[in-house]
Every structure is written in C-alpha cells, then in structure tokens.
Amino acid sequence: MRWFLKLAVSGAVMAGLLWWVDPMVVIHQLRDADLTWLCAAFVSLTALTALMARRWQIVAQALGIRLSFAHAWSEYYVAQLANMALPGGVIGDVGRAFRIRRQGDLMRAAQSVATERLIGQISIFALMAVGFAAALMIPGGVNWPVWTWLGIALFCAALGSAVILARGASASARFVRLALELIRAPRLIGYSLVIAALLVFSFYACARATQTIIPLQDLATLVPLILCSMLIPLSIGGWGWREGAAAALFPMIGASPGAGVAAGIAYGAVMLLAALPAVLIAMKSTQTHPLPHTSKMDVL
Template identity: 25%
Template sequence: MKKTLLTYGLKLSVAGLLLYFIFSHIHPGETAAALRAASPLYLLIAVAVQILCNTVASCRWRLIMERLGFHAPRLFYLRSYFKGLFFNQGLPSSIGGDGIRILDCSRIGSAKEAFFGVFIDRVVGLAGLLLLNIAALLMSHKLLPPQVEYPLLLILVALAIGLLMLFLLRKFAFFAQGKYLGFLGNLSERYFQVYSSPSAISLQLGLSIFIHLLSISAFFMNGLAVGLDFPLHVYLALVPPVVLLTILPVSLAGWGVREGAMVGFFMLVGADKTKVLAFSLLCGLTTLASSLPGLVIYLTQQGKPQVKEAEEISTQASE
C-alpha cells in the first residue's frame, strides 16, 4: 500500500510540475478563454467517437482471448475493457486497467494466459499505431522539419521491427531458458498462437488501424472545437508520437506529458500554442468522459459474488 501511494504521489507530482511549467509559458487566462469558447457539439461528437473506438477495441481483445482458449460473451469483454479504461485514468490503485482485465479473465481461465492476452492486445494496438503513423508521415512528407521527421521515422520503424521480432523469438532455444528470457519465449509462443494465419494477422492489424483512426478522429473533433483548423492528415502525423510518449509511466494518465508534447509538435506546423494547450486538455477530458461507463459497470458489479458471476459467464458462453 505504501509503495502504491508513493508511486501515485510521484506521478501526481510529475504531472503537476509539467503542467505548472507549461502554464508558466502559456497564459492561463487565454487558455481558459479558449476552453470556454469550445464548441459543445464537436466535444460531444469527440466523446461519442471515443466510446465507439473503445467498443471496437474490446472486440479486438475478445478475438485475441478466444484464440487463447477463453470463451465468454461479448458483453463480458466490453464491460471489462471499459472498467480497465476507467482505472487507467489516474486512480490511486495498485491494480491498473490492465490488471482489472487480467483479474476478470482469471475468473474464467488461467491468470497466466489472461496476462498474455492483455499483453498481446497492447502489442497489436501499438503495432497499428506505428503503421498508421509511418504511413501518415510518408504521405505528409515535409510537414515536419527534416531534423524532426527523419529521426521520428527511424524510431517508429525500429519499434515496428522490434514488435516483429517478438513473433520470431519462439524459434530460438535461447529464449526458452531463465525467468526473463523464458517469459519472452512464452510470449512469442502465444503471439504465434494468436497470429498463426494471415487472415488473423490481417484482421487484427486492420482492426488496430481502424481503432486508431477513430481515436485520432476524436482528437480531430477536439481540435475543431477550439479552432485548430488543420486537415485530418496533420493529426494522423502529429498525434501518434504524442500517444506513444503518454504510454511512458511517468505521470498520471499522461497528464502534463501529453500537453507538453502536443504544444511542441503542433507549434512545428504553426499552430497557436494557447489553442493547442486547450485542445490537449480537452483530449484528456474526452478520454476521461469516454471511460465513465466503466465506472458505472464497476459500481453495479460491486457486491456481486465472484463465483456467481463466473458461473453466469460460463452459462452465457455455452449458450
């Protein structure tokens, strides 16, 4: 418990310091004015699109878990996915959103396999983001200065190659030994189990790319809400690197990191930094709002015996 509170406190401090630094260089009053002037219609559309994005993402996760031998109704995965999203929004919990999903699946199958399923879901989601960003940067060549574009492309390609290597590690006996190397070997085996056919790979990558298109469309709507009138392809090129940076577990739900990165990248294309900061804050609030169904699901499930819940899931899956 003490370790959890310490980690939470450190992340909260990092988020607070980053936001303080950003607001010290961008007038808070102007940012507040931009937030007040934001279009409610575009904001509502952004939340709706993000909820749709999360729903499709739960379907992708279900397909992965089924390949690993988990059989549960679609509603089970939808509920668990939204609960995980809510717990990822900076809650002081020792169990993050991924932990919630693993815990849910461990009630109907192996906890170890549940862990691999959630991990693979994260990996294929990252792969879709990388491929989409690489394609967007190539199609929007010279959008960014060369000293930014080329290193960014190099990093993205290196990450994509790293993910591809996960698929091949199972072929090397070296990765069948030891605690950490053995984990990578086991992960590679499950990775192959999920993507052992071209159709499975195509479907999963297609879903991942579609999910990120929906997510970036929500960013696009938030941008329109504050008057950032850039075409969609600009968001496709600039938003994914920001998303990658917010994955780093240094602040609560990416607050502060997202705002600094958004301002940095969008200023490279001539955007007004006050509007960009307002846009980034709205993106964070949109993500939070779209996760609120997870809170409702979590509260309605409280007090329900776990054994009874698992029995209901098994019964529904067999029907």
C-alpha cells in the same frame, strides 16, 4: 507514494506549460469550445471502448478463453478508468487479466491482455510510420525535424528486433510470435485500422472544438506523436505530457502552443467522461461477472 509522485509530475508539467503559454488563451479556447465537436469526440471514444473490447475478445478466444462481448466490454471500461486514475497506466489491465482468470487461467488471461495492448501500440505506430512515409513522398506537409525521422528509424529497428526475437524458444519469443501471428488475422487488422482512425479522429475533434484545424495531410503523423506521449509512465493518465507534446508540435501546423495545451486538456476531459460508465459497472458488481451466454452483441 508512487501515485503522489506521478500526480506531482503531471501537475508540475501542466503548471509549467501554463506558465510558458498564455493561460488566458487556454481558458478562452476551453470556455468557447464547440460542443458539437466535443460530442463527436465523446461518441468516437465510446465506440473505441466497444471496438477495443471486441478486439480483446477475439484475442482471448484465440487463446482458448471463453469471453462474451458484454463481459469484455464491461471489463474494458473498468480497466480504462483505472488506467487513467492510477499510476503506471497498466493497473486496470492487470485487474482485468486477474478477473477473467476463471475463464482460462491467469497466464493465458495475462497474455490476452498484453497481446491486445501490444497489437494496439503496433497499430498506432504503424499508422505513424505510414504517415511519415507519405510525408517523404508528398510535398506540402509539415517540415518535420530530424528527431522525428530518428524516432521512425528506431521504431523500424525495434520491429525488426521483435521479428528476430520471435525466432527464439524463450517465453518472450513465444509471446512475440503470438502477437505477430494474431495481428495478421484479417479481423484484427480491420478492427485495428478502425480503432487507430477513431483515436486520431477523437483528438482531431477536440482540436476542432478548441478552434484549431489540423490539416488532413498531417493527421497520421502529428496526432499519433501526441498520443504516444501519453505512454510516458511518469504521469497520471498522460496528463501533462500529452499537453506538452501538443504545445511543442502545434506551431508546426501554424497554431499556438496554447492551442495545443487547450486541445490536450479537452481530449483528456472527454476521455475521462467517456470512461465514467465504469463507475456504474463497478458499483453494480465488485466481483467477477459470471460468464454470460452468447448474445447478439457478440457478433459486432
């Protein structure tokens, strides 16, 4: 029932957007999309899966879970496709935690998945915070409305609350301490910076493919805001909310709402295509892979 509810919400939001904007503009921009830029987005998203899997492997190893890169990569593919197709956006992550429990235990497996996801969210929010800080100091960019600055203030308040919470002795405090400790590791900082940059580039490439050029000075603010809208749980794979955020924000860079909808649809389609190798992985094996020996892939 929840799946149908969220599917209905995504469908209703998309229908409302197409009613609000000129649907012919959206169709025209998608029909004439530049395949070169779409391919660039596909390659970027494919690289992202490998890098996020590697980040998860590092986190899992820090928790004492022996996980090869090849195993982590295949599990990440399956989890991504499940998150896109099923409600909540976390069912795939629950599944990969359950499937690797034999390499450690279910608690540590769940902590590895949750910590890696949290590090990813902190990274993209941190990039957005840096972008808005730069927007305050460097003139000539988008004139952001008051609500965006309130959002940044709330993020800073939430981060401060997390630091205070980490001083406690509860299970939540220990989890937050673990995440804050791991995110300071040089390797994870490097991976997270590259992942955040590739996320932004992937959407930028889809916008370019649909004839919209996002100014470079606005990439670290506009794109993270659009991508963060996909975290709204009442949808399937972020459909509807992502396009709505793009439609609302694109006029701030001189583009039409229809261009934002087209860019969002292109991004969602390329994301789905980039996750399709998960189908082959699921067909090859319906149970947890045995732990493979360490290979050259483990030294990415």
